[in-house]
Amino acid sequence: MGYPLNGWKNKGGTSDRNAPGGSWKQYWQKNTNGQKWPEYCCVEGCYEKATDGAHMYCPSVDRREWIIPTCHFHNMQKGSELTLKNSTPSPLISANVR
Numbered sequence: 001m002g003y004p005l006n007g008w009k010n011k012g013g014t015s016d017r018n019a020p021g022g023s024w025k026q027y028w029q030k031n032t033n034g035q036k037w038p039e040y041c042c043v044e045g046c047y048e049k050a051t052d053g054a055h056m057y058c059p060s061v062d063r064r065e066w067i068i069p070t071c072h073f074h075n076m077q078k079g080s081e082l083t084l085k086n087s088t089p090s091p092l093i094s095a096n097v098r
């Protein structure tokens with residue numbers, strides 16, 4: 001996907017930022033041309049259901065934000081570095097709504 005799997009951070013504080021036309025999950029699905037939303041959280045070692053679209057970025061590369069399917073816990077977890085599964089859907093969907 002053009003990014004390393006490790007060193008991701010949750011942007012945090014974006015829960016007040018509304019997804020265009022529904023949820024961030026719906027936004028993701030609309031922008032992936034029918035790609036399947038993963039059943040489980042994309043954070044390595046986590047086997048909770050992917051219920052949320054987290055705003056994440058990889059600071060070692062750039063500050064661009066992407067929608068990553070995660071469980072609610074990881075969507076709320078701010079600051080700590082997270083590693084993504086190599087099954088994370090690619091290409092990534094940008095969180096910058098145009």
Ligand SMILES: [Zn+2]
Pocket residue numbers: 041042043046047048070071072073074
């Ligand atoms: Zn998780």
